[in-house]
Amino acid sequence: MTIVGHFINGEISTAAKDTQDIFNPSTGIATKQVALAGANTVEQAIAAAAQAYPEWRNTPPAKRARIMFNFKRLLEEHADKICQLIGEEHGKIKHDAMGELQRGIENVEYACSAPELLKGEHNRNVGPGIDSWSEFQPLGVVAGITPFNFPVMVPLWMFPMAIVCGNTFVLKPSERDPSSTLYIANLLTEAGLPKGVLNIVNGDKEAVDTLLTDNRVKGVSFVGSTVVAEHIYRTATANGKRCQALGGAKNHAIVMPDADMENTVNQLLGAAFGSSGERCMALSVVVAVGDKVADTLVSNLQSAMATLKVGPCFDESNDFGPVITQAHKQKVEAYIDSAEADGATVVVDGRRPKIAGHEAGFYVGATLLDNVTNTMNSYQEEIFGPVLQIVRVDSMQDAMQLINDHEYGNGTCIFTRDGAIARYFSDHIEVGMVGINVPLPVPVAYHSFGGWKRSLFGDLHAYGPDAVRFYTKRKTITQRWPSSGVREGVNFSFPS
Ligand code: NAD
Numbered sequence: 081m082t083i084v085g086h087f088i089n090g091e092i093s094t095a096a097k098d099t100q101d102i103f104n105p106s107t108g109i110a111t112k113q114v115a116l117a118g119a120n121t122v123e124q125a126i127a128a129a130a131q132a133y134p135e136w137r138n139t140p141p142a143k144r145a146r147i148m149f150n151f152k153r154l155l156e157e158h159a160d161k162i163c164q165l166i167g168e169e170h171g172k173i174k175h176d177a178m179g180e181l182q183r184g185i186e187n188v189e190y191a192c193s194a195p196e197l198l199k200g201e202h203n204r205n206v207g208p209g210i211d212s213w214s215e216f217q218p219l220g221v222v223a224g225i226t227p228f229n230f231p232v233m234v235p236l237w238m239f240p241m242a243i244v245c246g247n248t249f250v251l252k253p254s255e256r257d258p259s260s261t262l263y264i265a266n267l268l269t270e271a272g273l274p275k276g277v278l279n280i281v282n283g284d285k286e287a288v289d290t291l292l293t294d295n296r297v298k299g300v301s302f303v304g305s306t307v308v309a310e311h312i313y314r315t316a317t318a319n320g321k322r323c324q325a326l327g328g329a330k331n332h333a334i335v336m337p338d339a340d341m342e343n344t345v346n347q348l349l350g351a352a353f354g355s356s357g358e359r360c361m362a363l364s365v366v367v368a369v370g371d372k373v374a375d376t377l378v379s380n381l382q383s384a385m386a387t388l389k390v391g392p393c394f395d396e397s398n399d400f401g402p403v404i405t406q407a408h409k410q411k412v413e414a415y416i417d418s419a420e421a422d423g424a425t426v427v428v429d430g431r432r433p434k435i436a437g438h439e440a441g442f443y444v445g446a447t448l449l450d451n452v453t454n455t456m457n458s459y460q461e462e463i464f465g466p467v468l469q470i471v472r473v474d475s476m477q478d479a480m481q482l483i484n485d486h487e488y489g490n491g492t493c494i495f496t497r498d499g500a501i502a503r504y505f506s507d508h509i510e511v512g513m514v515g516i517n518v519p520l521p522v523p524v525a526y527h528s529f530g531g532w533k534r535s536l537f538g539d540l541h542a543y544g545p546d547a548v549r550f551y552t553k554r555k556t557i558t559q560r561w562p563s564s565g566v567r568e569g570v571n572f573s574f575p576s
Contacts, residue, residue, distance in 0.1 A: 082112045084258050086121060086282055087265050089128035090275035095121045097286070100255055105171035105402040106392035108440030112169075114255050117283035122250070122290040125279040129221040129248035130296045132276030137218055137246045141194040144244045150271035151240070152188045155181065158267060162260055166231060167393035169257035171401035171442070174393070176355050177232075184236030186525035187543050194244035197548045207575070210560045216552035218246030219298040219322065223291040225312065227304040228254035228404050229358045229464075231261050237529070238301045239278055241547035247299070250279045250291060256404055258282050292316050299551065301542065302326065303360075305462075306488070306534050313537035324538035324550055326530060328462040329490030332365040333519060334479045334505070337373050339495035343517070345380045347495070351519035352468040353388060353446045356400045360535075361491045361513070361520050364463060365452070366470045367479040374472045378427055378450050381468070385428045388446045390466070392438050402442040403465055409442040412465030416447055419458035419469070425450040430466060454482060462488070476501065484510040490531030493519050512536065 084102065085094035097118035101110035117125075136144075155162065163177035172180065202213040224238040231253060239249045253261040258280075265280050281287055291297055292315040299322040302312040306327030316323035333351070335344055351363035368374035391398040403409050413431045420426050430445025444465050452459050452469040459469060473479045483492055493515035494505045502516045512531040515521030523529050523544065530541030540546040562568070 081110075084112050084114045084262065084282065086115065086117055086125065087262055087278075087280040088121070088125045089279065090269060093121065100284075102169055102256065102258070103405065103442075104168050105404055105442045106167075106394065107438055108406065108442060112259070114258055114282045116255065117281040117287045119286060119290045122281050122283065122287045123294065125250045125281045126221060126291070126294050126296050128276040128279050129250050132274060133220055133248045136243075136248055136274065136277050139246070141198050141244065141246070144246070145192050145194040147268070147272045148188055148192045148194070148240055148244060151268050151273075152185055152192065154267040154271055155185050155188065155264065158263075162232060162263060165260035165263055166257070167401075169259055170228065170231060170404065171393050172355055173398050173401050174396050176400070180230055180233045183522070183525075184233040187233075187236045188240045190525040190544065191240035191244045198245065198552070206558070207560075209563070210558060212556065212558045214554050214556045216245070216548065217555050218552060220247060221297050222247045222249050222299040222301070222551060223297050224249060224251045225288055225291070225300070225302045225304065226251065226253050226261070228256040229355070229360070231257045232264060234303050235261050235264070237303070237543045237547075241543060242301075242551045243273070243277060245548065245551040247551055248277045250281060250297070252281050252283060252287055252291060255282050255284060288312070289315070292321070293319050295319075297321060299323070300325075301550070303542070309537055310534075322550065324530075324540050324542065325536070326360075326542060327535050327537065328464075328488060329360045329362075329531060329535050330365060330459075330462055330486055330488045331361060331363050331491040331493075332367050332479075332483045332486070333363045333493045333495060334367045334369065334476065334483075335373050335377060336369050336476065336494065336496040336498065336501060338497045339373075340497065341376055341380060344495040345377065345384055347517075347519040348381065348468065349384055349388070351493075353400050353466045356390075356403050356444065357466040358403060358464055359520075361522050362464075363493065363519050364467065364469060365459065366468060367482060368470055368472050369476055369479055370474065371472060374450070374470055377470065378448070381448055382427055385446050385448060390430070390433060390443055390445050391435055392441065400446075400466060403444055404442065406442050408465070409444055412444050412463055412467065415458045415461070415463045415465070416449070416467060419449050419452060419456055422453075422456040422458070424452045424456065424458065424469070454485070460487075476505075480505065480509060487534045488531065489533035490535040491515070491521055493517075493521060512541070
């Protein structure tokens with residue numbers, strides 16, 4: 081069986097303390113194995129990044145950016161292959177994988193403006209004959225740890241910006257679908273990136289903990305579940321590293337009585353069931369304001385869901401594919417069981433669908449639950465599957481209170497035709513990314529991405545302008561060149 085290895089100092093290595101099966105979720109068959117790096121292998125990757133750093137740090141930003149221009153072109157040329165690899169290991173349908181790749185490429189485009197982004201700030205004559213400027217210097221070796229659900233896009237949130245800022249990088253992608261990530265690393269080498277600037281290690285907790293504790297690693301970007309994000313943030317910062325750790329989510333959409341119902345239902349379907357609900361921005365809870373809104377939504381969603389198709393990633397007529405593993409399929413179905421036991425109404429039941437010819441695949445059909453309450457586990461926890469839950473409330477204030485009380489604060493959305501209500505909502509809701517009639521308000525690459533509350537540990541968001549700040553240290557220089565013959569006297573008061 082093919083072993084998916086690591087990419088260290090420009091070479092593939094299959095050094096492993098152990099291996100783990102990689103499944104094709106559409107068929108349920110193990111197709112490859114991934115080499116899990118022990119601490120020694122991770123240390124080699126860090127050493128390669130540390131060795132490449134001094135020269136890369138001094139490479140002009142315009143030269144670094146030119147490599148990113150080449151990389152963008154190669155990503156576009158190889159889009160079909162990248163999406164095929166994403167599909168084989170993640171299960172995403174090609175149209176969805178293309179969307180992921182396009183969002184990733186937009187981050188590479190942003191990284192192409194490195195010379196502009198790194199210009200710094202300058203003031204002439206902050207005092208008589210004194211000039212001052214701030215410049216943004218790289219951190220050194222930076223690590224990234226990424227989740228399974230965006231094996232191309234989330235790594236592209238991180239390493240292009242880190243690298244154009246002059247850092248070198250060690251990436252630990254998800255061990256469940258690493259092939260597309262390794263493939264794009266090869267394209268970056270083809271684009272002209274010197275050896276050692278980007279290294280990839282596959283592994284589990286041992287690999288991650290090595291990155292978190294090694295003194296040569298100066299910064300850590302993490303995206304994944306909240307329980308791991310918190311561990312990463314605490315360990316990395318206790319070891320003196322800068323850290324941003326993005327976690328899980330429970331994204332609510334409020335539907336007001338004046339909303340355009342047809343449009344709302346269409347938007348909800350895509351945002352709840354696209355990618356099998358395995359998106360940190362997936363809309364998983366609808367808060368219906370008033371029973372009339374709830375009843376209309378239930379009936380319209382139910383009939384629209386009858387036409388949804390779940391099936392293998394290689395059939396592009398499917399709306400969404402399988403979930404990532406058999407264990408995850410069971411976990412998602414267990415949440416539906418528990419909601420039902422807790423009193424929720426199962427309006428559309430996606431448990432154990434029969435997909436002809438692919439009976440062993442990890443499929444869960446689109447599921448709609450009504451009469452969900454905030455005391456149910458299925459409401460409190462992130463399900464990360466194609467399950468949409470309806471909570472009924474009497475007023476917009478109650479709807480907003482529900483959202484503000486939730487432990488997560490990643491994304492949210494309101495459907496309404498009332499501008500004043502929308503403005504009040506966006507102003508007062510305790511969530512990092514807000515949509516007004518936009519169900520998946522994922523910021524474009526030249527803004528930054530991040531949630532509030534337990535959806536993000538750390539101060540700076542991912543990609544965009546925050547990434548320049550995260551991947552650099554500010555240094556402020558104050559300069560005077562005394563004119564010949566002019567001498568300053570001794571002065572003991574604070575310079576002003
Ligand atoms: P995960 O937390 O299980 O894994 C993420 C990464 O952490 C992987 O590389 C994994 O190998 C590593 N890891 C797992 N357990 C670890 C441990 N105990 N110690 C150290 N490292 C460990 O997440 P996942 O299942 O791959 O991805 C789904 C989760 O990611 C969901 O919760 C989703 O909401 C979240 N996510 C968040 C965002 C965001 O931007 N906020 C984006 C995408 C996904």
